[in-house]
Amino acid sequence: MSSTKNERSYKAQKVIDRMGQKLNRQMVGSLAACVHCGMCTDSCHYVLANPGDPTFAPAYKADKIRKLFKHHYDWTGKVFPKWVKAGSVYTDEELHELKDIVFGKCTNCRRCTVNCPMGVDLATFNRMARGLLCYVGIMPEGVEYVAKEQWEIGNQMGVLKEDYIETIQWQEEELQSEMEDPTAKIPIDKPDSNIVYVINPREIKHDPRSILDAAKIFYAAGEDYTMPSEGWDMTNFGLFNGDDELGGAVAGRVYDKVDELRGKKLVISECGHGYRSTRCEGPNWAKKDITFDAESSVITMLSYIKQGKIKVDKSKNPGSYTFHDSCNNARSCGLTEEPRELLSLVVENFQEMYPNRAENFCCTGGGGAMSMAEYRPSRLKSAKIKADQLSATRAKTVVTSCHNCVDGLTDLIGHYKLGMDVTQLVNLVANALVVDGIVEENKKKYAEKEEVSSGASQ
Amino acid sequence: MSNLLHFSEHTLQEVALVLMATVYFLRIRWFLKWPLGKERQPATGLGDTNPKKGERYSLGLIAKPWAMESTRSKPFMYAQFVVFHLGVIASISLSFIIPYGPGLLKSAAFVSVIQVLVGAAFIVGVMRIIRRISNPYIRAISSPDDHFSLILLTSWFAFAFLAAPNDISGGEGTMLTYFLLTAFFLMYVPFSKISHYLYYPFTRTYLGRHFGRRGVFPLRRKPAYQVSK
Numbered sequence: 234m235s236s237t238k239n240e241r242s243y244k245a246q247k248v249i250d251r252m253g254q255k256l257n258r259q260m261v262g263s264l265a266a267c268v269h270c271g272m273c274t275d276s277c278h279y280v281l282a283n284p285g286d287p288t289f290a291p292a293y294k295a296d297k298i299r300k301l302f303k304h305h306y307d308w309t310g311k312v313f314p315k316w317v318k319a320g321s322v323y324t325d326e327e328l329h330e331l332k333d334i335v336f337g338k339c340t341n342c343r344r345c346t347v348n349c350p351m352g353v354d355l356a357t358f359n360r361m362a363r364g365l366l367c368y369v370g371i372m373p374e375g376v377e378y379v380a381k382e383q384w385e386i387g388n389q390m391g392v393l394k395e396d397y398i399e400t401i402q403w404q405e406e407e408l409q410s411e412m413e414d415p416t417a418k419i420p421i422d423k424p425d426s427n428i429v430y431v432i433n434p435r436e437i438k439h440d441p442r443s444i445l446d447a448a449k450i451f452y453a454a455g456e457d458y459t460m461p462s463e464g465w466d467m468t469n470f471g472l473f474n475g476d477d478e479l480g481g482a483v484a485g486r487v488y489d490k491v492d493e494l495r496g497k498k499l500v501i502s503e504c505g506h507g508y509r510s511t512r513c514e515g516p517n518w519a520k521k522d523i524t525f526d527a528e529s530s531v532i533t534m535l536s537y538i539k540q541g542k543i544k545v546d547k548s549k550n551p552g553s554y555t556f557h558d559s560c561n562n563a564r565s566c567g568l569t570e571e572p573r574e575l576l577s578l579v580v581e582n583f584q585e586m587y588p589n590r591a592e593n594f595c596c597t598g599g600g601g602a603m604s605m606a607e608y609r610p611s612r613l614k615s616a617k618i619k620a621d622q623l624s625a626t627r628a629k630t631v632v633t634s635c636h637n638c639v640d641g642l643t644d645l646i647g648h649y650k651l652g653m654d655v656t657q658l659v660n661l662v663a664n665a666l667v668v669d670g671i672v673e674e675n676k677k678k679y680a681e682k683e684e685v686s687s688g689a690s691q
Numbered sequence: 692m693s694n695l696l697h698f699s700e701h702t703l704q705e706v707a708l709v710l711m712a713t714v715y716f717l718r719i720r721w722f723l724k725w726p727l728g729k730e731r732q733p734a735t736g737l738g739d740t741n742p743k744k745g746e747r748y749s750l751g752l753i754a755k756p757w758a759m760e761s762t763r764s765k766p767f768m769y770a771q772f773v774v775f776h777l778g779v780i781a782s783i784s785l786s787f788i789i790p791y792g793p794g795l796l797k798s799a800a801f802v803s804v805i806q807v808l809v810g811a812a813f814i815v816g817v818m819r820i821i822r823r824i825s826n827p828y829i830r831a832i833s834s835p836d837d838h839f840s841l842i843l844l845t846s847w848f849a850f851a852f853l854a855a856p857n858d859i860s861g862g863e864g865t866m867l868t869y870f871l872l873t874a875f876f877l878m879y880v881p882f883s884k885i886s887h888y889l890y891y892p893f894t895r896t897y898l899g900r901h902f903g904r905r906g907v908f909p910l911r912r913k914p915a916y917q918v919s920k
């Protein structure tokens with residue numbers, strides 16, 4: 234329902250009321266402290282790709298949210314609204330305009346956050362604004378669809394349990410065939426395992442090879458692990474649509490399953506937003522302190538090599554490689570050195586990308602942008618910055634630790650005709666595995682285990 | 692010295708300071724009433740950082756222009772920031788020195804130091820006004836308060852420069868204007884963006900704690916440890 238300036242629409246009123254419930258002191262600090270110095274401007278890939286258009290500037294975008302805060306919650310804005318650019322929203326059309334800013338002009342990459350002299354965390358209150366709009370049903374259609382799938386089916390791609398199990402079993406057969414070991418398993422719901430391994434639904438739908446590669450590494454390491462039959466989706470659209478309730482429910486499903494299986498450690502496959510959501514934000518959203526260890530599979534794979542549990546031969550991965558830091562991994566979780574160390578162990582020729590680590594540019598598919606078809610032209614235009622970064626490395630393959638980045642990078646590489654491949658660390662580690670002798674050893678272990686269990690049952 | 696100038700140097704400044712302190716107190720109280728977001732996640736990162744270290748790093752960034760890309764890539768902007776804020780400190784100090792320690796201003800060298808600081812800050816202020824008007828990005832984000840605050844401070848620097856010798860033999864106009872501007876500045880600051888320094892310790896501490904816990908701060912630009920053989 235739309236409204237005139239004199240009366241506020243139902244949705245606009247809901248957004249304003251909800252804002253008061255979602256604000257915390259960290260966010261209020263960020264909303265109150267901006268001095269409009271403009272130092273954040275050049276940190277945004279949207280700005281760099283759209284020179285001369287100030288509407289992409291982080292501070293400009295932030296002010297579209299800030300004006301509501303100032304008008305309704307900060308008394309300087311109540312007393313002198315025009316003087317401090319305070320303002321309100323009255324119509325649904327205005328909410329849709331705000332939607333185009335918070336979803337369509339920002340990937341919540343946090344590059345402006347780490348470049349703000351005042352410590353203003355725009356991405357955090359941009360996420361809050363997304364949540365306010367989603368609360369009243371104003372969001373890109375793709376975001377609505379994916380969030381619904383995650384609420385109702387339990388994973389963001391609507392994978393049914395039967396399809397999930399079937400895909401795991403298919404990969405188990407592939408594992409047995411590749412290892413020439415009919416006893417090789419991908420266990421499901423095995424209690425008391427050292428590791429509970431959770432994945433991105435994209436791996437089931439589009440990239441089952443990464444499940445097989447992970448299984449090969451676990452097999453080679455002789456790991457006692459399991460995949461859960463439910464609560465296996467470590468991605469979380471709550472991060473993208475700003476819905477803490479969804480975030481808490483999705484992360485809670487994973488935590489509950491680990492608890493139910495009495496798993497000792499949760500290992501999260503390579504996914505930036507999945508890692509951030511499950512490892513970092515999930516406990517906050519779910520309001521639950523997790524009682525088990527949780528780590529990225531990058532750290533798990535690295536520790537296998539360092540502990541001598543697996544052997545790798547980097548000559549199996551010829552060619553030149555560069556590494557793209559996922560924003561969520563690098564800028565929100567500090568996962569910058571482990572992937573580089575792992576990469577140096579499995580490839581011969583590595584070219585660093587500049588800038589890198591927490592200063593890296595977004596793949597432009599972050600913040601759920603890949604699910605927002607209406608903003609694709611703008612996204613690909615802004616991807617020019619990433620394309621220039623990639624081509625400057627002269628590498629043939631870009632490696633990343635994020636399924637979302639794989640899609641974002643693949644899209645821009647095609648658009649800008651860069652002719653590069655995209656891969657993940659799990660693929661490179663699996664390819665570099667030296668499995669001589671492991672198969673025989675594992676078969677022996679399996680036979681011994683069988684003997685023990687048959688003896689116990691007699 | 693006329694009664695008006697004496698009033699401006701003493702009573703008016705004291706009233707303005709009390710008003711500023713009162714509004715600051717209310718503002719901090721308002722700010723602290725917002726609930727502090729709780730962080731439940733177990734710490735991540737390489738183990739060489741933690742929330743406390745993140746806080747210290749975050750607060751210290753003000754003095755590390757090389758640490759952030761935004762300041763590293765714009766050294767001239769950072770230099771402007773330093774000069775401008777040194778000018779603010781010098782001008783505020785002058786407003787206390789003239790009424791309470793005028794003896795210090797008998798030193799020509801001391802007066803010169805003050806004048807160099809506020810004079811340089813005045814030049815930076817003018818440059819900032821030009822930038823705020825001419826740069827389309829800055830113009831688009833500027834509020835009337837941004838423009839007014841900058842013009843107010845730049846004018847204040849100019850009068851501080853003229854008032855620094857503390858000489859009223861040629862008339863009290865300059866000195867009177869400086870103190871009237873100072874009093875207005877003190878009363879206006881809590882309502883304007885100039886009060887950003889009130890939030891600075893909070894925003895930087897919270898962000899530093901958050902990024903320290905997550906292993907992001909201190910920011911890394913080189914390999915953090917030896918790659919395994």
